[in-house]
Amino acid sequence: MNDIVPGSDDDVLSTAAKWKDEGREVALATVVTTWGSSPRPVGSQLAVDGDGNFSGSVSAGCVESAVVEAAAEVIANGAPKLLEFGIGDDQAWEVGLSCGGNIEIYVEKIE
Numbered sequence: 001m002n003d004i005v006p007g008s009d010d011d012v013l014s015t016a017a018k019w020k021d022e023g024r025e026v027a028l029a030t031v032v033t034t035w036g037s038s039p040r041p042v043g044s045q046l047a048v049d050g051d052g053n054f055s056g057s058v059s060a061g062c063v064e065s066a067v068v069e070a071a072a073e074v075i076a077n078g079a080p081k082l083l084e085f086g087i088g089d090d091q092a093w094e095v096g097l098s099c100g101g102n103i104e105i106y107v108e109k110i111e
Contacts, residue, residue, distance in 0.1 A: 012056035016047035016110055025050035026110040027071035031058050035086075036101030039063075050075050058105050059085070070107050080108040 012028075019026050029046040031038075039060040046056040046064065048071035058067055063085055070081050086102030 012045040012047045015055040019047065019049050019053075020110060025075045027074045027107055028110055029058050029067050029071055029083075029105050029107045031103055032082075032106045033104040034101060035103075038101040038103045040103075046071075048072070048075070059103060063103075067105055067107065074107045074109050078109050080106065082106050 016026050016028055027048045029048065031040055031042050031044040034040075034042055040058055044056070044058050046054055046058045046067060048054045048068050050072070052068060052072065054064075054068055054071075058064060066085075067083060070083055074081055083105045084102065085105075
């Protein structure tokens with residue numbers, strides 16, 4: 001069973017460090033830009049391990065699912081990604097970001 005630790009009060013960096021100490025591969029997603037209405041502020045973070053466990057929050061619902069999927073790719077190939085979700089983006093509607101804003105999320109592998 002996956003460990004899912006949602007919410008904004010988590011100490012995401014401590015969780016990521018603990019997972020690294022346990023030998024897990026880890027990616028960190030960080031909200032780097034917002035415009036208009038967005039579920040989480042700049043600086044919000046989500047840690048994801050190679051098994052799909054995650055801690056923290058960068059958005060809500062389906063956007064977070066898309067970020068977890070991107071984190072798996074980043075863990076696999078080591079190349080960081082900048083994800084953008086916004087009201088004018090077809091993908092935003094697909095993943096449920098219909099709040100009228102834009103968010104950019106940077107995803108990087110923790111070495």
